[in-house]
Amino acid sequence: MNHYIGIDIGGTSVNVGVVDDTGVTLAKxxxxxxxxxxxxxxxxxxxxxxxxxxxxxxxxxxxxxxIGAAAPGTMDIHTGVIFQPFNLPGWEDLPLxxxxxxxxxxxxxxxxxxxAAAYGEYWVGTGRHARSLMFWTLGTGIGGGIxxxxxxxxxxxxxxxxxxxxxxQMDGGQRSPHGIHGALELYASAKALVRRCHxxxxxxxxxxxxxxxxxxxxxxxxxxxxxxxxxxxLADDLIMDTARYLAIGTINMMHTINPxxxxxxxxxxxxxxxxxxxxxxLAHLKGVVKAHAFPILAERTxxxxxxxxxxxxxxxxxxxxxxxxxxxxxxxVSIRS
Amino acid sequence: MNHYIGIDIGGTSVNVGVVDDTGVTLAKxxxxxxxxxxxxxxxxxxxxxxxxxxxxxxxxxxxxxxIGAAAPGTMDIHTGVIFQPFNLPGWEDLPLxxxxxxxxxxxxxxxxxxxAAAYGEYWVGTGRHARSLMFWTLGTGIGGGIxxxxxxxxxxxxxxxxxxxxxxQMDGGQRSPHGIHGALELYASAKALVRRCHxxxxxxxxxxxxxxxxxxxxxxxxxxxxxxxxxxxLADDLIMDTARYLAIGTINMMHTINPxxxxxxxxxxxxxxxxxxxxxxLAHLKGVVKAHAFPILAERTxxxxxxxxxxxxxxxxxxxxxxxxxxxxxxxVSIRS
Numbered sequence: 001m002n003h004y005i006g007i008d009i010g011g012t013s014v015n016v017g018v019v020d021d022t023g024v025t026l027a028k029x030x031x032x033x034x035x036x037x038x039x040x041x042x043x044x045x046x047x048x049x050x051x052x053x054x055x056x057x058x059x060x061x062x063x064x065x066x067i068g069a070a071a072p073g074t075m076d077i078h079t080g081v082i083f084q085p086f087n088l089p090g091w092e093d094l095p096l097x098x099x100x101x102x103x104x105x106x107x108x109x110x111x112x113x114x115x116a117a118a119y120g121e122y123w124v125g126t127g128r129h130a131r132s133l134m135f136w137t138l139g140t141g142i143g144g145g146i147x148x149x150x151x152x153x154x155x156x157x158x159x160x161x162x163x164x165x166x167x168x169q170m171d172g173g174q175r176s177p178h179g180i181h182g183a184l185e186l187y188a189s190a191k192a193l194v195r196r197c198h199x200x201x202x203x204x205x206x207x208x209x210x211x212x213x214x215x216x217x218x219x220x221x222x223x224x225x226x227x228x229x230x231x232x233x234l235a236d237d238l239i240m241d242t243a244r245y246l247a248i249g250t251i252n253m254m255h256t257i258n259p260x261x262x263x264x265x266x267x268x269x270x271x272x273x274x275x276x277x278x279x280x281x282l283a284h285l286k287g288v289v290k291a292h293a294f295p296i297l298a299e300r301t302x303x304x305x306x307x308x309x310x311x312x313x314x315x316x317x318x319x320x321x322x323x324x325x326x327x328x329x330x331x332x333v334s335i336r337s
Numbered sequence: 338m339n340h341y342i343g344i345d346i347g348g349t350s351v352n353v354g355v356v357d358d359t360g361v362t363l364a365k366x367x368x369x370x371x372x373x374x375x376x377x378x379x380x381x382x383x384x385x386x387x388x389x390x391x392x393x394x395x396x397x398x399x400x401x402x403x404i405g406a407a408a409p410g411t412m413d414i415h416t417g418v419i420f421q422p423f424n425l426p427g428w429e430d431l432p433l434x435x436x437x438x439x440x441x442x443x444x445x446x447x448x449x450x451x452x453a454a455a456y457g458e459y460w461v462g463t464g465r466h467a468r469s470l471m472f473w474t475l476g477t478g479i480g481g482g483i484x485x486x487x488x489x490x491x492x493x494x495x496x497x498x499x500x501x502x503x504x505x506q507m508d509g510g511q512r513s514p515h516g517i518h519g520a521l522e523l524y525a526s527a528k529a530l531v532r533r534c535h536x537x538x539x540x541x542x543x544x545x546x547x548x549x550x551x552x553x554x555x556x557x558x559x560x561x562x563x564x565x566x567x568x569x570x571l572a573d574d575l576i577m578d579t580a581r582y583l584a585i586g587t588i589n590m591m592h593t594i595n596p597x598x599x600x601x602x603x604x605x606x607x608x609x610x611x612x613x614x615x616x617x618x619l620a621h622l623k624g625v626v627k628a629h630a631f632p633i634l635a636e637r638t639x640x641x642x643x644x645x646x647x648x649x650x651x652x653x654x655x656x657x658x659x660x661x662x663x664x665x666x667x668x669x670v671s672i673r674s
Contacts, residue, residue, distance in 0.1 A: 074631075130493075131493065132493050144593070146593070148488075148490060151485075151486070151488075153594060153595075155596075156467075156595055156638070157597075157633055157634055157637050157638070158595075159592070159631060159634055160595045161593065161595075162592045162595070163592065163593050165592040165631070166589045166593060167505060167588060167589055167629070168506075169505075169506060169507055169508060170505050171506060171509075172509070181629070248504050252503045252593075255496070255503055256498065256503060256589075256594070257483070257492065257497060257593070257594065258490075258493055258494055258495075258498075260493035260494075292504070292518070294411075294496060296494055296496070297496055300493075
C-alpha cells in the first residue's frame with residue numbers, strides 16, 4: 001500500500017500525519033509552529049515533526065509516495081508559493097512546496113488549509129459517502145472549501161472556496177478594513193460574534209455576561225457559549241444569529257454549486273453534536289435553510305458537523321498528495337516531483 | 338468527424354442546430370415552441386425542426402452521434418425529466434430526454450438551458466480559451482451556469498448554477514413571492530429594473546420616461562435603455578444600479594468558485610459592446626468588482642460579454658452530448674442511449 005505525509009501548518013501549530021491509501025492515519029504529531037525565531041528555525045521544526053512522525057509510523061521512507069502541505073492565506077497553488085500567510089511572520093513569498101520537496105526528495109503539493117480540510121472531510125470524514133461537498137471552517141475568520149465529483153476546487157487563481165468573503169448584505173452592511181462590505185465573515189465569525197456581543201452590552205442590554213465581565217473575564221465565543229448554556233437570552237440570541245448568517249451563506253452555496261452535503265467544521269461549532277447548544281446551533285441553521293432555500297434542495301442537502309477535528313487539514317493534504325500522484329484519483333494540480 | 342444535434346427549448350422558441358466535433362454549426366433553425374395546442378403537438382414541432390435541420394445540414398443520420406437537449410426550469414438531469422418548465426404549459430413532469438431518445442434512436446442528454454448556454458460559451462464562444470467560467474444569462478429572470486476544468490457543474494440535485502437565487506441583501510431586501518429575501522434576481526433582472534423604474538417614477542422623480550409613458554408606451558428595459566441613451570439621468574442610474582447588483586453576484590462567484598472568466602449573456606445586456614450604453618454597463622460592473630473583490634482576482638478575472646447570442650443554448654447542448662458520448666471529453670452525466 002502507498003503512504004502519504006500530510007502537513008498542516010497553522011499560525012499556532014503544525015499538525016503532521018502519515019496516512020495510508022485508505023485515509024487511515026498511522027501516526028501523527030502536533031507542535032507549536034511559530035516561536036518568533038525566524039523562518040529557517042520554523043521550517044526546521046516542520047522537518048523534525050515530519051521525520052519523527054514517519055519514524056513513529058513504522059513506515060519506511062521508501063514507502064512514502066508523496067507529501068501534501070496545507071497553509072493559510074493567499075498562495076499560488078501552481079507554483080507552490082505562499083504569499084502572505086496569516087499568523088506566520090517571516091514566511092511571506094515562500095516557495096514552501098519546493099522547500100519541502102527539496103528537503104524530503106518526494107513529490108509535493110501545496111494547498112490552502114481550508115481546502116485541504118474540506119478534502120479530508122470528503123475523503124474519510126463526515127462527507128465520505130458524498131460525491132460533492134461544501135465545507136465551512138468556522139473560527140476567528142471563516143474559510144471554506146469545495147469538492148465536486150471528487151475534485152478539490154482550487155480556483156483559476158488559487159482562490160477557490162474563499163466563501164467567508166461572500167457578500168450577504170451589500171447595503172448597510174458591516175465593513176471590513178479592506179473595504180469589502182457585508183461579507184459573511186463580518187457577521188458569522190468568532191470575531192464578529194464578540195463584536196456584536198460588545199455592542200449589545202454597551203447598549204445596556206441585560207445579560208449574565210455583563211456580570212461576568214466585571215470579574216475581569218475576557219469576552220470570547222467560549223464565554224458567550226457558557227452564558228447561553230446558563231440560559232442567558234442575549235448570548236443565546238447572538239449565537240442563533242450566527243447560525244442564521246451561516247445559513248444564508250449555506251443557501252448561497254446550495255443555489256450556486258448545489259453540493260450533496262454541507263459540512264461545518266472549525267473551533268466555533270459550540271461543541272457540535274456533543275452539547276445541547278451545538279445541536280441547537282445546527283438545528284437553527286437548518287431551519288433557516290429550510291425556510292429560504294429551494295424546497296428540493298432544503299429537503300435533500302445533508303448538513304452536518306465535521307468529524308475529523310483538527311486532523312482534517314493534514315489528512316486532506318495527504319489525500320491531495322495521493323490524488324496528485326495517482327492518476328486513478330486524478331486531481332489536476334501542480335506538483336513538484 | 339462526429340456530429341451532434343443541439344435542441345434548446347424555450348418558452349417562446351425552440352432553437353435547433355447540427356454541430357460538428359469542433360463546435361461549428363452546419364445548419365440551424367428557430368421555431369415558435371408553444372402554440373397552446375398541447376404537449377404532443379409541441380413535441381412534434383421539435384421533431385420536425387430537428388429533422389429539417391439535419392436534412393439542411395447535409396449530414397446523414399448515421400453520422401449523428403448523439404443529441405443534447407436544453408430546457409428551462411427544474412429538472413432531474415440523471416433521469417432526464419423536466420418538472421415545471423417555465424413558460425411551457427403542459428410539459429410538466431415530462432421524460433423529455435427519453436421521448437427524444439425514443440423518437441430519434443440516438444443517445445440523448447438533458448440539461449438546464451442556462452447551463453447548456455454556459456457550456457456553449459465555454460466550448461466555442463467567448464470562453465473558448467478559458468478552462469473555467471461563470472455565465473450569467475440576464476433576462477426576465479437571472480440564470481447562471483458554471484464550467485470548471487471543462488466540466489459543466491450540474492449539481493448534486495440538478496440545481497447547479499442557479500446563481501440568480503443567491504442572496505445579496507439578507508435584511509431589508511426585496512422579497513420574492515416564494516419568500517426568498519434579497520436574491521440577486523430581485524434586484525438585477527429585467528423585471529426588477531422595470532419595477533425599480535416604476536417606483537422612481539411613482540415617487541415623482543423627473544425623467545423622459547414619464548413623458549413617454551403618457552403616450553401609451555409600455556415601460557420595458559428597452560425603453561429605459563432608450564431613455565438612458567438620450568441622456569436621461571434616472572434611466573441611466575437605474576441601469577448602472579443593475580450593473581452594481583450583478584457585480585456583487587459576480588464578486589461572490591469569484592470568491593467562491595474563482596473562475597478564470599465571467600461571461601454576461603442574455604437579452605438584458607444593452608447591446609453589449611455594440612453600443613455606448615452596453616460598453617458603459619460592462620465598465621461600471623467591472624469598476625464595482627475592482628473596488629470590492631480580492632485585488633488579485635479583480636485584476637486577473639476576465640469579465641466580458643457572451644458571443645454566441647441565442648445560439649449558445651443549442652451549441653452548448655450539442656457540446657454536452659459530445660462530452661457525454663466521447664470519453665476523451667468526459668462529463669459524467671446520465672445519458673439515455
